[in-house]
Amino acid sequence: MEGAGFHWTSRLEGSIQFFLCEVLKIFALLSVLVIVNSWVQSHSPPERTRSMLGGRSGPGATTMAALLGTLTPFCFSSSIPLFIGFTAAGLLLSVIFSFLISSPLADLASVILLTSIFI
Structure with a gap:
């Protein structure tokens, strides 16, 4: 199904790449928030x-x-x-x-x- 410029493989690769990048960003953000929250909680x-x-x-x-x-x-x-x-x-x-x-x-x-x- 490569009609009208639609390629399954490139779309699937893009989706997987987007998913992995977003998971890494969210994991990094949550890790920083947990560390900062734990530090503030230990001092309060x-x-x-x-x-x-x-x-x-x-x-x-x-x-x-x-x-x-x-x-x-x-x-x-x-x-x-x-x-x-x-x-x-x-x-x-x-x-x-x-x-x-x-x-x-x-x-x-x-x-x-x-x-x-x-x-």
Whole structure:
């Protein structure tokens, strides 16, 4: 089937080459994101976050918890143990939930990926 300039072999080779190049790019990007995320997570222990939020109440504490949730690189699976730790520490539920909701929505990987879309 080589009618109208359509070649199966060149199209298949191009598709395979495109697939391999994209897989390598995605693997490199994810590797960098995992390394950076792990490094930031190791330098931002949950105890520091708990000490910043302890003893505060009101809209200022809720706003601070949401901001801390966006800055800390915890994904949702690690936010659940933090949620349990925050409830055991006696923090207000509004503060805990604002941290819990904002934490996985704006983690480091999603911020970097979102920035790469707009640049």
